[in-house]
Amino acid sequence: MENIHKFSEFATDETALDGEKKKLSEILNQEIIVTGQMITQSTKNNGECLKLQYRLNGNLYVTFTGSKVLIKQIKKYKDQIPFVATIKQVGMYYAFT
Secondary structure, eight states, X not given: OOOOOOHHHHOOOOOOOOSEEOOGGGTXXXXXXXXXXXXXXOSXXXXXXXXXXXXXTTEXXXXXXXOHHHHHHHHHHGGGOSEEEEEEEETTEEEEO
16 A cells, blocks of 8 residues: 555645735834734745734734845744734835834
8 A cells, every 4th residue: 555644744834824905005103913924936026925914903914015124024033923013114115113
């Protein structure tokens, strides 16, 4: 009999991030609770895309961004999720503060 694997033995955790979609500009300068993240290949360019899941005023949302600074920060601090943060526009880029 051939060796059959269970999905749970080889699958990585790629859980869907639910929530109402919001634009990054709609949440600037507001305190959010980051609850999840997923980085994928962007469908709009050759870069990466961050799907950020968060709570704002008790509701669950997701926002998509190609911001290199936000992607770099979330990669560095993803083990700290959940965390409270504010996204601000600093010159030409966005950053968690």
